[in-house]
Amino acid sequence: MPKIADKYLVVDPWKVVEEGFDPQRSRVSESIFSLGNEYMGVRGYAEEGYSGDTLIGSYFNGLFEESEVGAHYKGIIRSLRFMVNGVDWLYTRITIDDETFDMGTSKFSNFRRELDFKRGVYTRQLIWHLQNGKSVQLFFERLVSMEVSILGCQRLVLKPLNFTGTAQVIMGLDFATIHEDQNTRYWETVKQDRQRGISGMLGQTANTGNRLFSSYRLALPEGAKSTALSEENFIGDEIILKLNKEEETVVDKLVINCADKDREQSDVEVWSKGMKLAKQYAQVDYQTAAEQQEQYWAKVWKHSDIVIEGDPENQQGIRFCIFQLYQTYHGDNPGFNIGAKGLTGEAYRGLAFWDTESYCLPFYIFNNPKAARSLLEFRYKTLPQALERAKELDCAGAFYPIATIDGTESCDLWQHSNLQLHVGTAVAYGIRHYVNITGDRAFLYEKGLEMLIQISRFYATRGQWGQKSGKYGYFGVMGPDEFQLMVNNNCYINLMAKKLFEYTLQTIAEMEQADLAVFAALTDRLGLTMQEQIDWKNKADNMKIPYDDETGIYEEHDGFFDMPHLDIHSIPVTEFPLYSHWSYDRLYRYDMIKQPDVLMFMFLYSGEFSVEAKRANYDYYETRCIHESSLSPSIHSILAAEIGRPAEAYKFFEFATRLDLDNYNRNTREGLHTTSIAAAWMNIVYGFGGMRSDGDKLIFNPTIPERWSQYSFPITYQGTELAVDVNQQRVKISVRSGDPASIHIYGQDYIVGPAGIVLDLKKEG
Amino acid sequence: MPKIADKYLVVDPWKVVEEGFDPQRSRVSESIFSLGNEYMGVRGYAEEGYSGDTLIGSYFNGLFEESEVGAHYKGIIRSLRFMVNGVDWLYTRITIDDETFDMGTSKFSNFRRELDFKRGVYTRQLIWHLQNGKSVQLFFERLVSMEVSILGCQRLVLKPLNFTGTAQVIMGLDFATIHEDQNTRYWETVKQDRQRGISGMLGQTANTGNRLFSSYRLALPEGAKSTALSEENFIGDEIILKLNKEEETVVDKLVINCADKDREQSDVEVWSKGMKLAKQYAQVDYQTAAEQQEQYWAKVWKHSDIVIEGDPENQQGIRFCIFQLYQTYHGDNPGFNIGAKGLTGEAYRGLAFWDTESYCLPFYIFNNPKAARSLLEFRYKTLPQALERAKELDCAGAFYPIATIDGTESCDLWQHSNLQLHVGTAVAYGIRHYVNITGDRAFLYEKGLEMLIQISRFYATRGQWGQKSGKYGYFGVMGPDEFQLMVNNNCYINLMAKKLFEYTLQTIAEMEQADLAVFAALTDRLGLTMQEQIDWKNKADNMKIPYDDETGIYEEHDGFFDMPHLDIHSIPVTEFPLYSHWSYDRLYRYDMIKQPDVLMFMFLYSGEFSVEAKRANYDYYETRCIHESSLSPSIHSILAAEIGRPAEAYKFFEFATRLDLDNYNRNTREGLHTTSIAAAWMNIVYGFGGMRSDGDKLIFNPTIPERWSQYSFPITYQGTELAVDVNQQRVKISVRSGDPASIHIYGQDYIVGPAGIVLDLKKEG
Known part of the structure; x- marks a missing residue:
């Protein structure tokens, strides 16, 4: 098996950590730092724009386009359906003193990014050194809500290290994404509108008529001024932020995305449904969403963690x-x-x-x-x-x-x-x-x-x-x-x-x-x-x-x-x-x-x-x-x-x-x-x-690799949650919740309860 | 074998004959009445234009275009080369009193066409009944010269049955042909020119740069007037003919086609080569070409006929x-x-x-x-x-x-x-x-x-x-x-x-x-x-x-x-x-x-x-x-x-x-x-x-189908031409020309000379 590990990332029990930025590995990291919640997923691309190698990938489960296939014979398919690249709902641009930040061209240091398994967020921070000598710490955080499938949240924090001044930030929704595999842009704009602080847009795929409603709200710091922007495939805000030396300025963006494959519904219906949901979740702020996210993941780890x-x-x-x-x-x-x-x-x-x-x-x-x-x-x-x-x-x-x-x-x-x-x-x-x-x-x-x-x-x-x-x-x-x-x-x-x-x-x-x-x-x-x-x-x-x-x-x-x-x-x-x-x-x-x-x-x-x-x-x-x-x-x-x-x-x-x-x-x-x-x-x-x-029976014949001192995992079997815990000496299987379970260990039947069964680890002769 | 004959054409030992026109079989007949000389080939389409089902097919051996193939894997071809449809060198339009003849829309009778194996020509005749009551007999003949591969000849004869008047005939070379299989027009015009009664044109295929020089000369009856026509993909003449009641007016068109796949040669060289050949064959008239054609076929039948x-x-x-x-x-x-x-x-x-x-x-x-x-x-x-x-x-x-x-x-x-x-x-x-x-x-x-x-x-x-x-x-x-x-x-x-x-x-x-x-x-x-x-x-x-x-x-x-x-x-x-x-x-x-x-x-x-x-x-x-x-x-x-x-x-x-x-x-x-x-x-x-x-030996074990009285065929074996002649009683094999030949008949060796060997036909027990 000619497969060799490419060791690079920092080892941490609860995170993926990348220290320092390697443009050669940019796309690999984009994949690894992906966020998703089964409804939508987004690669770990740089939301502020990156002139280097990147795939702005934003996907919605089951949202598809199709292309024709040159079929010669009966029984060979004639069209091909594939997941289409969706809206870039993280779209951001950051400009200070006419210099726009871009990891491909800007000078920066102290780069670190993390994918946090407990919090369910992706963070990235770095210090940007402007050509005019100014330095500003940038901090990006995003999450795709596990609790509310249609919700995505984005936070941007700017902290000037050696100056006080202003920054221009653009944030919005970009439907001009390219589907790279087909080298095609599939989205057409059906509607754009703004209501009560919510900017919304409805896009539609060219061939299949799949629709995607996307909207955002901004939570801006005091004193910030924003101006509405609109282009054919884009809706956004230009924000002017006041930055004070060594103080953090925080901008939050809360996005609602509703994917719709049902061609029966009219555009008006799809739009109204999206807007209604956007308004419904208009009370949720970034902090609340982040807390919910952490709670959700706590439950996951409680029931599914392998130690x-x-x-x-x-x-x-x-x-x-x-x-x-x-x-x-x-x-x-x-x-x-x-x-x-x-x-x-x-x-x-x-x-x-x-x-x-x-x-x-x-x-x-x-x-x-x-x-x-x-x-x-x-x-x-x-x-x-x-x-x-x-x-x-x-x-x-x-x-x-x-x-x-x-x-x-x-x-x-x-x-x-x-x-x-x-x-x-x-x-x-x-x-x-x-x-x-x-x-x-x-x-x-x-x-x-x-x-x-x-x-x-x-x-x-x-x-x-x-x-x-x-x-x-x-x-x-x-x-x-x-x-x-x-x-x-x-x-x-x-x-x-x-x-x-x-x-x-x-x-x-x-x-x-x-x-x-x-x-x-x-x-x-x-x-x-x-x-x-x-x-x-x-x-x-x-x-x-x-x-x-x-x-x-x-x-x-x-x-x-x-x-x-x-x-x-x-x-x-x-x-x-x-x-x-x-x-x-x-x-x-x-x-x-x-x-x-x-x-x-x-x-x-x-x-x-x-x-x-x-x-x-x-x-x-x-x-x-x-x-x-x-x-x-x-x-x-x-x-x-x-x-x-x-x-x-x-x-x-x-x-x-x-x-x-x-x-x-x-x-x-x-x-x-x-x-x-x-x-x-x-x-x-x-x-x-x-x-x-x-x-008929659930069987266990545990072993343990030489270099491990212990491992454990939970499983749910006929409504009962069992914990399997193995070290170099013994195997312990016990019920965490639910009724006692009948299982088979090392060739013997056992009824396991909360107290558990402990057996010597069987070693291969 | 679920294959059933569709009997339709007239049976004749030396011709294919179609009496009456059946639009449903138009393309079938176009194939059957094809002419060719290995260098070029042309389907039996109606040169005067036909609004019904037709394939204007004119092909040149080895002249190709190519298209890309979506290949997924190594070893699977990436481009596809195919014979391209060439110039319609028979292009003709016939108009009398503002009515243009078209078998798809005009009224006509006495339709008959023949493919003549001895003369090597394709003829078609019919009587066109104009809406104004005039009738004119049209006769078309064409040949693709076996003697001079680059030469194609076309004859049009008009005979008014009940009037004296004029006809407008357009003849020319049309490079606007569509390659039907790919639904694409591949030809671009490189050059058009007229010299000493020769109208020439050089076309080039879009992707492969294959070139085709085509030129024509007209032999017009006395009193005919012609005007040069030129369009982007077409060069031709508009001819005004005087028609006298019950007299035949003949127009001949002699075409030289030179196909060139050699990309090394410049356009000027290809053009000059073509024009030189066109001038070289400028003396050949229709009658001479037709006589040469018949002589060529006489030789073929002498050495290859099966009776x-x-x-x-x-x-x-x-x-x-x-x-x-x-x-x-x-x-x-x-x-x-x-x-x-x-x-x-x-x-x-x-x-x-x-x-x-x-x-x-x-x-x-x-x-x-x-x-x-x-x-x-x-x-x-x-x-x-x-x-x-x-x-x-x-x-x-x-x-x-x-x-x-x-x-x-x-x-x-x-x-x-x-x-x-x-x-x-x-x-x-x-x-x-x-x-x-x-x-x-x-x-x-x-x-x-x-x-x-x-x-x-x-x-x-x-x-x-x-x-x-x-x-x-x-x-x-x-x-x-x-x-x-x-x-x-x-x-x-x-x-x-x-x-x-x-x-x-x-x-x-x-x-x-x-x-x-x-x-x-x-x-x-x-x-x-x-x-x-x-x-x-x-x-x-x-x-x-x-x-x-x-x-x-x-x-x-x-x-x-x-x-x-x-x-x-x-x-x-x-x-x-x-x-x-x-x-x-x-x-x-x-x-x-x-x-x-x-x-x-x-x-x-x-x-x-x-x-x-x-x-x-x-x-x-x-x-x-x-x-x-x-x-x-x-x-x-x-x-x-x-x-x-x-x-x-x-x-x-x-x-x-x-x-x-x-x-x-x-x-x-x-x-x-x-x-x-x-x-x-x-x-x-x-x-x-x-x-x-x-x-090692050439073997014969002749039989004869019950319904045949006799059959014979020639074969050339090591320089000797043998005639094999079989009837219900006997087999005769003899030398037509060349040295005696050693062959094996019904399990026995024989030396066969001009007198031949005659043996009883062996019948299966």
Whole structure:
């Protein structure tokens, strides 16, 4: 795994700190210092304008534009939807004595910025040395409110160190942002207006008609004078501030942003709704918002913090991951999903992948079940699009998109969007996982089963019977391992489909028992027949699972064992990433894999495979895996811990936890690896904690890395909050709140209560 | 094979005749009535302007434009080159009494048009009934000179039937043509000028700077007055003609077109060269050009005519094929290739495919060896591009493009351009075939071997060793059968590569013996090592050829026998072509094939497979083949004849011979199926004639379709012209000119002289 940390930031348990400004790392820091609240997100760009390398990125969950795709054939998508760059609501310019501050051209010192996990704010301070010898300390703070999703707050503090005078500050809302990936400006202005100290503006995207209402209020110091400014895509204020030597002058800006995708509403309605909300929150001042923010985060940390002792770097890393995960998504707003880069950049176009269910969902299931349910409801809400897409592919049921912002397929590489079938089974697995851990059968019966039936219908029509094998399976597919492009009987896909059919049938039987009337109404509506169920059972029973009896190794797909061998360590480091250095077709003709595929299902259905089987398959596949997906190391870390390879487990663990802080992949500049961040949580809980949640019982087999003295994490299981606390001697699991829980530790059943169970740490022989 | 003839045109042994005008078939007829001389081609559009459905298509071999391709990955092409639509050099407008003639709006009768195979001209006549009651007979004739490639001639005859008066005729050169496929006008005017009765214009393509000089002279009747016209993209004359009742007034226009792709030359040089040629041919009048044309065609028919007695439709069909083949290509101009639609339309973008070597080359080898050599020299000339392309794909040697106009790859579907390897082996096969039949070892040693070595280098670096099989082969490929998109060890590719290596090594050994000094110089220049040769031998010896010992059936690729079965006859006719009606990915997951793949190599290396083996494989694969390529039926026809299925042979034969005349595929409107036209020749010579030319001896096993009384064809073999003449009783093969030839008939060797050999026709038991 040719991935090397780029150590740069200051290590601190509760903050990310950058001391001194490095223009070369400007975009990387912009990503790391991103703020968000799932509704909106904003990169850590310099709001006062920066002539150096910057991406003014301001994103609103689910707000999209679209572009046409030159499709040649049926079933290949014709338009591409992507998250659009929104309003720069932080827009600021600072001028003193005709010199305008710009980190690209101005002289400044004492630069320091912090992302504070406890307060949920991003601060930046520096001393600006003007050409005329004057010096002024600038302090910037911003927050995106977790409590009030539509609220963003900005504070600017000026403190002249050696003079008394005036400053001109411009603050406003700028809709002239460029969507960098498409090199296009998408916003048109619908309306601008000012009412009772609130300046508002309504913008609309050119092709999709998505609308965004944005407004701001200023809280100015006494004696400040402001003048209204207006341009086609901009509304703002010019403020003249009196500055007194060694005194702080504070300007606050409070912004309300309301994103609206509903084309049914008139512009007048959208405007009125926005203005009404702006007025409603007009009483909130910066201080109040900051206090609420800190309270919100206190609750998050109380229920979701992971404590690591003896490893400050990873302590910081895992808190950064949890902080960013909550910022990206916490389930307060319905209808959202998690983009591969969250709300921190344009890469992957703001689209959600199977990562949501496979890598992010577990964090929410065990920390924030409401949010987990809300993620699954995104799939329920977009079921109509999945039904439509299956039809386009000449299949029945629902085919969930490999990449989407609104439920329609938005991956313009046909080989991925048409051949990667594994989102559907990931959704099904997510439903099963969520229901098993939370016990939320209401969701299962109201929405889950309908999805399961429609997904099963897809898998029952997309698959085929092998002519020679007589077995059922999937031909012309790409599994999670994207280095095997178009293969037959991918083991992961086949196994997951088999499990899907079985779980759907089991749920049908269960619901029929539980509530026959509601069940009958559902199956009537869906036209579910007994014949279908027999068909699914037959296909599940006869599913082909490529496997070598002699070695106990699952064959990733038909013919994989004959694929030419490549010693992956013989590839020069300079050739990574291979996507950029190898001819596209060359990637696909070795036994080299990009990310776990067989190992993935051995993790997901852990209980069905022995440690020996995992070890054999790990040894075979890990040596062939180049981890070109940032999601890859974590599954390896978890399995390495299980099969008794603590050093390897730790090596793979480190990568995910500090992937962005140490810019391992050298592409953090494009945005954070949000779904890998979720995997970092899994590394600790499933990896070192040895938790397994795929069976009837919740299992723990804790280990602890050598260099740690202690670690602990909470999880919520069937309404009970458990604390898992491990040191080099013992494991302690106790109930923090809720009923006693039945769990399995080191192969034994226990009923755990508030007093907890303490066991000796089991060490690998 | 759901392909049904659309019988419409008049059957005539030496002409294509259309009586009456059908606007619905306007574009189909435009394609069928195309004229060309390999240098330029022009569709049978109405030169006087037509407001109905028309494609003003005027093409110049190798003249191209290019457009960018949105490529995501390395090795995927970034620009696309395609044949551009050129000047409308036939531009004409006819006005009488303020009414302008237009077949879309005018009243007319007695419409008849002919394409005359003996004269090589296209004529059209009709009577125009003006709104004011006047009637005038219009007669149009055009020819594209086979003798002088740059010369095009046009004649317009007006004969008033019931009045004496005047007509206004505009004639000129129009560079404002639209390239319909790209919906773009590519031509910019560089210069216009008139000198000594010659009006000339130089146009240039916007992106590639290809230039086209075009000029015309008019031959006007006495008393006609002409006025010069000039617009930005047009130069012409307005002619006022005096018309006398029942007398013919003739206007001739003689055009010189010089296409120039050489960017090194200045505009002045290109212009001067064009004008010089225009002046040089200024003496040629229409009558002389028409006489030369007829003489040229007389020679063609003397040496290449196929006579069929008892089947007027196919007699017409095969002559149409030979006529169009010669029009598309006859080797007088170096550096040309054969586009899939010849010079008759924009479909397939004017690009040449492997069809050239696989389907067209045999016709030229046996009818016009100089043209055959010239085709192979196109590949030699474009060797640098093939070397470059191999590098882009991380391979050594030469990788010939799957679709090209100038040697660069121009297929924008990566799955075809990166995975279809079979052009290189087709070129190698073509070299071998050409050399074996003509004995032209000079070509082999001067150019052929260099290509063979570079092609071998590609195949030696693109292939890999199967980890389990221990055999060499090609992974991640698409064979000729494009319904199996990305497979391993395609039997055709592997077998052809094995043969390639063997032939290259054999040629090396032979040339080393024949001319050591020249050989040493060549291998020095190419850096050929003994190690490479050992490597090729090893790979040839260990090539994987998937084959089932029990059934004797070759497996098209690894895993083909397990592909889900589909009864192709169960597909509703309305779902054809499948490319338009099935989801793209669905095409690729059955044991259904698009065109012969295993059967293709059984034909190409016929001598190495027994009739029994062919029968078994034919029975297996033909029942799985939907013939979605127009090239497919012909190979089946040839094999059906060999294995004793005369009815099937005839059914498949008919399709190719009248594919365009009867618009079998309903897409002749886009242009003629030029390479399928070449296959029609193969159907007769290889099919019914039973010729095989892949071994040391030329073999004949003639049969004759039941409904034919007699057929005959000439072929040129090692400098000798042989006539093969078959009727229901006997076979006669004799020498028309040249030395006696050693051939093999019905399993016996014969030396054939002018008197010929007469044998009883062998009938299948």
